[in-house]
Amino acid sequence: MTVPPPPSPTAPDPAAPDLAALRADLTADCSRCVGLCCVAPAFAASADFAIDKPAGTPCPNLRSDSRCGIHDRLRDRGFPGCTVFDCLGAGQRVTQQTLGGADWRSDPGTATTMFAVFPVMRQLTELLWHLIEAATLLPDGPLRAAVETARARTEQHTLAPAPDLVALDAGSLRAEVGALLDQVSETVRADVPGRARDRRGADLMGASLRGAQLRGASLRGAYLIGADLRGADLRRADLLGADLRAADLRGADLTGALFLVQPQLTAATGDAGTRLPAGLARPVQWAGTTFERRRR
Structure with missing residues (x-):
């Protein structure tokens, strides 16, 4: 199947609060x-x-x-x-x-x-x-x-x-x-279009979630260690306390994702195509990694 590309990035809202x-x-x-x-x-x-x-x-x-x-x-x-x-x-x-x-x-x-x-x-x-x-x-x-x-x-x-x-x-x-x-x-x-089902506290260690539609889902406290989240749609997902160690976020869209802290991102793998929530920095070790979309 073909993994769909994430939505095109939107221009920042000039009226949005500067979280940083x-x-x-x-x-x-x-x-x-x-x-x-x-x-x-x-x-x-x-x-x-x-x-x-x-x-x-x-x-x-x-x-x-x-x-x-x-x-x-x-x-x-x-x-x-x-x-x-x-x-x-x-x-x-x-x-x-x-x-x-x-x-x-x-x-x-x-x-x-x-x-x-x-x-x-x-x-x-x-x-x-x-x-x-x-x-x-x-x-x-x-x-x-x-x-x-x-x-x-x-x-x-x-x-x-x-x-x-x-x-x-x-x-x-x-x-x-x-x-x-x-x-x-x-x-x-509450009003997220096509909101995905909640996976709060779920054991998703090593799960194959490439291209998964997780928009608006609660992944609070979920175990996502080593999960393949390449190209996943995580827009406005609740990631408070989610364990993202070694999770592959290359090409994933985390725009508007809720309650992330910088260490969660730093513990994961991402690339220049990973879209981040406002107020968070792209970890330096992500430089040079790329997500290649492929047919399978």
Whole structure:
């Protein structure tokens, strides 16, 4: 059969919100951090990491200036997991805002606090990422007001002192915001023409979905590891929490896809023909890959 080409790209709407600008403070700035992502988390030797590293122990590749010594060759050295991680600005918030410019190297007590706060802050910045997007999708009304309230409350949590952040029930907050984002998703996808059936939480690991019509489907939390999504129509699909590791998105159309974060794209394979949602960057490792349409 012939795989149909994706729809022609439309010109950007000049009135559309600039998501990249709205999320400017959710962009990692390693110059204002002290390498927290290279110290706080644990690594397990696997396809993602070449070594075991306990939580709170510096990666041996971390230099004294808080930079990675092999940053330009992480994949070649067996650390692809590092290339897909993005703190969404949590690192500099903890370093500069919560701990006032402290460095974990200078005091064991400070180190313990920083390492405990970092994963909580990372959850908060991800929630802010989604809530900012959600607000741009809705007209004025009760649902948008609820989103804006949740965003303001989440932002307030990021400003809390370290003990309050450590004590924060981030799981409950995530569940609460997740339910709100679910309402947003249903509202935004309700009028999608030819909306595909929902595959929420589906096990689609390695699935052959080349050219699949998934427009407007909920793929929230779906396992799409290694799935063949070449040329698939994912316009306005809900991809919150979908696992896209090694998924092939070459030639796929993700225009208007909901609730993606940059690490999801970075973990996948794509090319110059992959159409992305607003506010997301094309991963550098996609350069040079191409999707060749063929008859079969």
